[in-house]
Amino acid sequence: MKLCIRSLLLMALPLAQLFAADQGFIKARGRPGDAGIFVDGKYIGPASRFTVPEKYPVESGAHDVAFRDPRYEEFTAKITVTPGKTTKISYHPKQLPEPKGPFGRLRLGGGEKESFISVTSGDVGAIYLNGKYVGYVDELNNMGTGILIPAGDYELYISSPLFGEIRQMVKIEANKVTVIPLPKK
Numbered sequence: 461m462k463l464c465i466r467s468l469l470l471m472a473l474p475l476a477q478l479f480a481a482d483q484g485f486i487k488a489r490g491r492p493g494d495a496g497i498f499v500d501g502k503y504i505g506p507a508s509r510f511t512v513p514e515k516y517p518v519e520s521g522a523h524d525v526a527f528r529d530p531r532y533e534e535f536t537a538k539i540t541v542t543p544g545k546t547t548k549i550s551y552h553p554k555q556l557p558e559p560k561g562p563f564g565r566l567r568l569g570g571g572e573k574e575s576f577i578s579v580t581s582g583d584v585g586a587i588y589l590n591g592k593y594v595g596y597v598d599e600l601n602n603m604g605t606g607i608l609i610p611a612g613d614y615e616l617y618i619s620s621p622l623f624g625e626i627r628q629m630v631k632i633e634a635n636k637v638t639v640i641p642l643p644k645k
Contacts, residue, residue: 490551562634585620
């Protein structure tokens with residue numbers, strides 16, 4: 461039995477090394493720290509959590525990277541990721557003018573125990589209003605959190621490996637909290 465398991469491990473090791481050899485990592489620092497990182501148009505997560513920069517695996521080669529936050533202009537960069545290495549990116553987008561109120565608050569609820577799910581679960585998804593990225597799921601999934609949004613009607617889209625895709629119209633009312641339930645997992 462020991463010989464069989466050892467043989468399987470020895471056969472699997474080169475395969476694991478082959479996959480690992482074709483990827484590197486990216487790590488970003490800048491303001492705002494919680495800007496969403498998009499690699500070749502795909503959301504991979506926030507630049508940092510709790511002021512600690514995240515390190516994301518990325519296929520080696522050339523990539524277009526964008527940093528998005530609703531309060532700032534989009535910041536883009538072209539990078540080349542080297543297998544097994546970490547490519548560090550510094551970003552500093554220009555701040556946009558402050559939106560006009562009155563404001564309501566959008567928050568997510570349910571899904572998981574309201575806690576730091578992104579730290580333990582990895583990427584839990586991106587949130588879009590009227591097609592624009594506004595934050596990541598865990599950022600808005602705690603009791604005291606939410607995002608201030610001018611009152612009005614919005615098309616909400618959530619793309620999450622953990623909670624699936626959610627598409628719906630949302631009415632944000634002035635001085636009120638609108639809670640969008642996440643499905644239980």
